[in-house]
Amino acid sequence: MLGSLQQRDNSYITNSESPAYQRFQELARVAGVSRAFTLSVKLGLYTLLQNVKDTEGLPGLSSQQVAQRLGLQTAPGFRGVSDWLDVLVSLDNLLRSGKGTDAVYSNSADAQRYLCKQRPEYMGGHAVLYHDRTFPQLLFMEQSLRTGVQPEAARSIVAPVMDTFAGAAGTQGFASGGDPVAFALGMTGCNKPAFQALAVQFDWSRYKTLGDFGGSAGVLCCCVAAAQPHMVCATHDLPAVHGAAEQYVQQQGLTDRVKVLDVDFFDDSPFPKHDVITMGMILHDWGLQKKKLLLRKAFAGLPPGGAFIAVEVLIDDGRRDNLWGLVMSLDMLLEFEGENSFDYSFEEFTSWALEVGFSSTQLIRLTGPNSAAVAYK
Numbered sequence: 515m516l517g518s519l520q521q522r523d524n525s526y527i528t529n530s531e532s533p534a535y536q537r538f539q540e541l542a543r544v545a546g547v548s549r550a551f552t553l554s555v556k557l558g559l560y561t562l563l564q565n566v567k568d569t570e571g572l573p574g575l576s577s578q579q580v581a582q583r584l585g586l587q588t589a590p591g592f593r594g595v596s597d598w599l600d601v602l603v604s605l606d607n608l609l610r611s612g613k614g615t616d617a618v619y620s621n622s623a624d625a626q627r628y629l630c631k632q633r634p635e636y637m638g639g640h641a642v643l644y645h646d647r648t649f650p651q652l653l654f655m656e657q658s659l660r661t662g663v664q665p666e667a668a669r670s671i672v673a674p675v676m677d678t679f680a681g682a683a684g685t686q687g688f689a690s691g692g693d694p695v696a697f698a699l700g701m702t703g704c705n706k707p708a709f710q711a712l713a714v715q716f717d718w719s720r721y722k723t724l725g726d727f728g729g730s731a732g733v734l735c736c737c738v739a740a741a742q743p744h745m746v747c748a749t750h751d752l753p754a755v756h757g758a759a760e761q762y763v764q765q766q767g768l769t770d771r772v773k774v775l776d777v778d779f780f781d782d783s784p785f786p787k788h789d790v791i792t793m794g795m796i797l798h799d800w801g802l803q804k805k806k807l808l809l810r811k812a813f814a815g816l817p818p819g820g821a822f823i824a825v826e827v828l829i830d831d832g833r834r835d836n837l838w839g840l841v842m843s844l845d846m847l848l849e850f851e852g853e854n855s856f857d858y859s860f861e862e863f864t865s866w867a868l869e870v871g872f873s874s875t876q877l878i879r880l881t882g883p884n885s886a887a888v889a890y891k
């Protein structure tokens with residue numbers, strides 16, 4: 515489960531060789547590792563290191579230089595910044611040559627590829643979202659589980675997600691935790707590989723038009739349009755993310771086949787008609803009644819034979835294997851305060867889809883823990 519975090523050399527463990535002992539220790543400590551990583555992305559460490567050279571002209575910077583450039587503590591004898599950088603070395607995010615004050619840090623190939631802003635494969639927005647929104651919310655897990663709602667204190671440090679979606683919090687001084695564009699970037703980093711897989715694994719040959727609802731920056735539509743040249747797509751979201759979507763679609767060179775449309779999917783108007791309607795990480799945002807409402811609206815917006823596709827971190831039907839789906843469900847409970855949001859299994863999806871009138875369903879495994887639940891009309 516946490517294999518990538520396991521020490522390569524366990525010989526220092528003298529009091530127990532038990533795998534369970536080590537696993538419990540890892541589980542207790544993993545938040546610190548995650549925090550060190552997400553902070554490194556948020557502060558732009560990898561972006562800083564991508565082109566710089568130290569005083570000797572070698573690629574990389576000393577810990578003192580990193581501290582100066584990122585506005586961290588530079589007092590002589592302060593070890594914190596070196597410790598933080600060495601955590602990132604142990605995670606293979608950074609390379610280090612030399613030791614102590616002579617150490618020089620540079621990006622690993624993976625960090626250079628995925629964690630530098632402006633790189634086409636940048637996926638760090640997700641880590642920033644986790645740093646700014648999810649971590650603070652997780653502090654209140656106990657209260658949320660006791661009372662069923664997030665305490666008032668949580669709202670003072672993280673903008674309510676509804677404000678983020680509507681764009682209101684962006685003007686209230688919250689950092690990226692309340693900025694709809696930052697949120698869209700975070701979602702882009704999170705789900706693009708799953709959308710790319712959907713774009714080739716689903717049989718699009720029978721269809722001509724796609725509408726993605728809650729499409730954020732338009733990533734799903736762009737993935738499908740790029741892989742399926744016959745498809746004409748429209749990404750629908752609230753007006754607050756319109757600009758981010760226009761920009762993304764333009765960057766991908768797909769403005770001729772991906773339209774950006776404003777919609778409130780909970781208002782009284784029916785969904786615009788499409789052969790295929792998709793929702794990426796949307797149904798899990800809401801409680802059961804709203805999930806079913808969205809399924810009903812999607813059903814009404816499809817022709818006979820049309821398909822509705824939910825891309826999610828679906829929980830396995832037995833609710834014991836897909837750890838990330840189960841954790842995501844808790845994240846949603848905290849994030850969508852008051853909505854009773856939850857992630858769900860394919861079995862549950864099928865029962866709701868058949869209830870609203872769909873005739874059959876299909877499960878498509880995508881990348882990592884992500885799947886697509888398909889319902890055919």
Ligand SMILES: C[S@@+](CC[C@H](N)C(=O)[O-])C[C@H]1O[C@@H](n2cnc3c(N)ncnc32)[C@H](O)[C@@H]1O
Pocket residue numbers: 679701702705727728729730731733750751752755777778779780793794795796799
């Ligand atoms: C969890 S994000 C998913 C984004 C994207 N589908 C993805 O998977 O990367 C939820 C999206 O739903 C949008 N959204 C929330 N409420 C909405 C509403 N009432 N109408 C339309 N979009 C909405 C948000 O703006 C946000 O982009």
